[in-house]
Each structure stands twice: as C-alpha cells, then as structure tokens.
Amino acid sequence: MRLSVASLRRMIKGKLQIEFGRQELTSYSGLELLRRYLRQHDLPSRLRAACAATGGDYGGSRLALLVLALLYVGARRLEHLRYVAGDPLIARFCGLARLPTARTMGNWLRQFTQVTLAPLVQLNHDLVIDAITRLALPRLTIDVDGTVVCTGATVGWAFRGFNPHHRKDPSYYPLLAHVAQTGHILRVKNRPGNVHDSKQSVAFLREVIDGLRAACGRRLPLEFRMDAAFFQRDVLRLLAARGCAYAIKVGYWSWLPLKQLAAERQRWLPVAPNVTGFFHDLHIPQWNLHLRVMIYRKHVGHESPKNFQLDLFTPDDGHFEYAAVATSLALDLPALYAFICGRGAQEKTIAELKGEFALDVIPTRHYGANSAWQQLSVLAHNLIRSFQLDTLPVPKPRSRKRTYTYLIRSMRTLRFLLVARAGRLTRIGGRHVLRMAHNPATEALYAKIDHRLAA
Known part of the structure; x- marks a missing residue:
C-alpha cells in the first residue's frame, strides 16, 4: 500500500518543556535479563565469598555488582554514579536500596591488596x-x-x-x-x-x-x-x-x-x-x-x-x-x-x-x-x-586462524540492542512488572533470551 506524503511527515513548532520528578523509570531494562543470568550461575554468593575481606555497610559483593552494572550501561568512571543514582534497575541489579557515592566506592576499592x-x-x-x-x-x-x-x-x-x-x-x-x-x-x-x-x-x-x-x-x-x-x-x-x-x-x-x-x-x-x-x-x-x-x-x-x-x-x-x-x-x-x-x-x-x-x-x-x-x-x-x-549462540565456520568459534557481538552493539531500553517499573496485581514500549524486534530478542534462560 502506498502512503501519502502528508502521512509521513509532521510539523514540529513548539519546544518541549523539560521537567524532572520522582518516577519509577529506567533507561536500562536489559539489566533484568543480565541479573537473571548472573543469579542462575550463583554469582552474588560467589562474589560474597570473593569479597569477604572487603566488606562495609553496603557489602563487598553488592559493590562489585554495582561496578559491573556501571560498565554494562556505559559508565566509565566512579563519578558517573551520580547520573544513574535514581535508576531502579541498577539498584535492583546490585541489590541496593541506595547507591553509594564515588568516594565510598573509592574507599572500598582501596581495601584490596x-x-x-x-x-x-x-x-x-x-x-x-x-x-x-x-x-x-x-x-x-x-x-x-x-x-x-x-x-x-x-x-x-x-x-x-x-x-x-x-x-x-x-x-x-x-x-x-x-x-x-x-x-x-x-x-x-x-x-x-x-x-x-x-x-x-x-x-x-x-x-x-x-x-x-x-x-x-x-x-x-x-x-x-x-x-x-x-x-x-x-x-x-x-x-x-x-x-x-x-x-x-x-x-x-x-x-x-x-x-x-x-x-x-x-x-x-x-x-x-x-x-x-x-x-x-x-x-x-x-x-x-x-x-x-x-x-x-x-x-x-x-x-x-x-x-x-x-x-x-x-x-x-x-x-x-x-x-x-x-x-x-x-x-x-x-x-x-x-x-x-x-x-x-x-x-x-x-x-x-x-x-x-x-x-x-x-x-x-x-x-x-x-x-x-x-x-x-x-x-x-x-x-x-x-x-x-549461553543465550545467543551462533556458530562460526571453522578457521585455521583459531579465532572465535561463535559469533560474538561487541558490548556496544549489545548495549544498544539489549541493555539500553527505556522502561517503567510498575506494580500490577501485587507484583512488580517492567513495562517497555512496543517494538517487535526488541520483543523477539527478549523472548529468545528469556526462553534460553528458562531452559
């Protein structure tokens, strides 16, 4: 079906007013799938044992998970914590109700010998x-x-x-x-x-x-x-x-x-x-x-x-x-x-x-x-x-170079396709639900990964 030119375009004249408020919104919905995968492999308890000597009020394992979350969403420095402090999925990923400051993270890292x-x-x-x-x-x-x-x-x-x-x-x-x-x-x-x-x-x-x-x-x-x-x-x-x-x-x-x-x-x-x-x-x-x-x-x-x-x-x-x-x-x-x-x-x-x-x-x-x-x-x-x-295996042809045996997506690609997806954390029927905008490609990708995690 041929669409008219008028139906393809729209006129934008006004400026959107920008406001900030307390909303249960996230920019990184894909962290929930990563969290499920890490829990399947018992990573929180294994990190708890590995970081037992570097505790604190927050807990060494939770701070280690927070560093992983920062790297997955694209942050590169401890100072970037301020810009993701209100994201509910990051807090849920590392099991914290309140994210620490960059100084607290630096003090925790300095405990390592x-x-x-x-x-x-x-x-x-x-x-x-x-x-x-x-x-x-x-x-x-x-x-x-x-x-x-x-x-x-x-x-x-x-x-x-x-x-x-x-x-x-x-x-x-x-x-x-x-x-x-x-x-x-x-x-x-x-x-x-x-x-x-x-x-x-x-x-x-x-x-x-x-x-x-x-x-x-x-x-x-x-x-x-x-x-x-x-x-x-x-x-x-x-x-x-x-x-x-x-x-x-x-x-x-x-x-x-x-x-x-x-x-x-x-x-x-x-x-x-x-x-x-x-x-x-x-x-x-x-x-x-x-x-x-x-x-x-x-x-x-x-x-x-x-x-x-x-x-x-x-x-x-x-x-x-x-x-x-x-x-x-x-x-x-x-x-x-x-x-x-x-x-x-x-x-x-x-x-x-x-x-x-x-x-x-x-x-x-x-x-x-x-x-x-x-x-x-x-x-x-x-x-x-x-x-x-484990979730997106695509075998590659064998090569005498002895390189990757499976197709590996870069973190930048994976962050765009999976991690950096806007969503709203709501409560329906007494249960927390993560709701995202309708997108067939994203729905298919999430369903495929969720199926592999449940298998």
Whole structure:
C-alpha cells in the first residue's frame, strides 16, 4: 500500500518543556535479563565469598555488582554514579536500596591488596573454566600479551616505560591471557610500566597452565601464541616441559642467524597471497635448544619501517617485510601462517576492554584499588561473553586462524540492542512488572533470551 506524503511527515513548532520528578523509570531494562543470568550461575554468593575481606555497610559483593552494572550501561568512571543514582534497575541489579557515592566506592576499592585480590582473581578464572567446560572445546588456544594503561603522575606503582604514543607518561603494563576460541580473558596481572613485556611471564604462564590442567585434565591440548618479547629460554622450556604447543614470534636479533638465512635463501615457497617463506631447523647454542622456525616475508608496495626490510632490498624484488615464528606445531607453511595471524584477534578484545569496559581507566591513586578495577573490568567482560554464548549462540565456520568459534557481538552493539531500553517499573496485581514500549524486534530478542534462560 502506498502512503501519502502528508502521512509521513509532521510539523514540529513548539519546544518541549523539560521537567524532572520522582518516577519509577529506567533507561536500562536489559539489566533484568543480565541479573537473571548472573543469579542462575550463583554469582552474588560467589562474589560474597570473593569479597569477604572487603566488606562495609553496603557489602563487598553488592559493590562489585554495582561496578559491573556501571560498565554494562556505559559508565566509565566512579563519578558517573551520580547520573544513574535514581535508576531502579541498577539498584535492583546490585541489590541496593541506595547507591553509594564515588568516594565510598573509592574507599572500598582501596581495601584490596595482593592478598585480598587473590579470591577475585580465582573467581574470574573459575567462571571462565565453567564457560569453557560447557562448550566442550576440542582444544584451547591461549594468546598472551601485555597492554599499556596510561596513568597520572601521582598514581601508585606507575612508572615511565614502554609507551610509544605517550613516552613521558607513567603507566601500568598488565599482562593478559586471552582464550582465542571464546574471547574470555583467563587471567590478568597488573604490573608497573617500566618492565619488559616478558617480566613475570614464566610465573604467569605456569599459573595459567596449572589452572587449566587442574580443571580440564591433561588430555585437553593447549596451544600458546605470543610475540617476540616472549621468545625467552625459560618460556620455551616451560612450555616444552608442560607438553604445550606454541607459536612464538622471533626477533631478528644480531645473535641469531635469521637475517643471514633470509639473505641466502634462493627458493621461497608460497604461503599466502603476497607471502612466501620456508622452514629452518634453528640451533641456538646459547640456550642449547633446537627449534623449528618459519621465516617468511610479505611483499609490500612501499618502503617498510626500520628493521622490517632487513637491508635486503633489490630493485628487481621490491620491498618486503620479514618475520619469523618458532613453533612446536606440526603444521605446514600456510596453516602456521594462518595460525599466527589469528593472534591478532586478541587486539580486538583488548580494544573492547579499554573502550567498553574501562580497562584503561585509573579510578584511584592506589595500586591495589586499580588492580581490583582491572579484575572487575575483566570480570564484566567475561560474564557478558558467557551470557552471549549461553543465550545467543551462533556458530562460526571453522578457521585455521583459531579465532572465535561463535559469533560474538561487541558490548556496544549489545548495549544498544539489549541493555539500553527505556522502561517503567510498575506494580500490577501485587507484583512488580517492567513495562517497555512496543517494538517487535526488541520483543523477539527478549523472548529468545528469556526462553534460553528458562531452559
């Protein structure tokens, strides 16, 4: 049916008068579905046990849930509490009749120390293990890397270090273990910014491996992907001793013959479009190790930055970017190249952690409080990933890159589709009812999630 032009348009001349009053209105109706999901997995009681040492009048578990609610609705700082203080769904989500102030939240976070933070770290690990167990994955691929978090000049235990975009700013340098198949962050460890990327990596990897072996058994294959900063003798020996496969980038350092091998190579085998390479059994006498290394180069149409071209330019060949990967996997050149390229998916996860879950926010000057904030940020991220895998699972085709096995919506998309929905909290027949405006797409999405939660 064709509609008239007049029925499509309307004239707006006056200004709407803006008034504020006490109304049982919410801007975040989707929090009710998230609350049901968290209660199904007994999160409030598990948080109560993890935050038992950081109590107070409000209760540590309720304040932790309040931080999760803030991150889910899009708030990034404790000061944003003032703007959501009257929302009934946020108060219902965390089980509070009155929301605390930003100062109260900061004082609570400052109660965390290395000892009191350990139960929260273990809770995050257990929740990820639960999600992995439900999926029954045939293998786990773990990406390990560090990321820079800029801080102020007076923040505790923050130092100037590797920060290419803000060289003079102090920073933290947390280390993360990312599960490639699901996008969960298995573990995060905060560090000062003046350490090498591989600092404390052996102990970190040992904790990750031991936790996975204890929960999933020794039959589940474990694969690790890391950049050249983790190409260390102790790391390689640990992975070999624990029976873990790996693919680690290798730097073209002067004490390794990689540049000479690339210069002398005459026959480069095809790997991918514009990429060629070859395998070489590399002996490192300083470490008493023999490694299988893939040396590859990518043809580019421009002059590469320093250390990429390796001074091997010839006019008839053009410009190339050179790289090398040490591996214990029995893969051919194309498969190994795809596998190491899949490591880039963790950058997307880290970017979402910083952009949507406020991982890059420094709420206090206290190192323990800021470390607790990072754990809560990762916890919020992991829970929303598990929520999608349990309620909105859409399998993806298998890929040699070993990336997400299911379609994962970003938090920004999920916030728009699910969380940020206006509603009114009413009481009908003696029961509280959340009423929203009629929208077929939203009704279908809510019904689908509610059905999966009830199953």
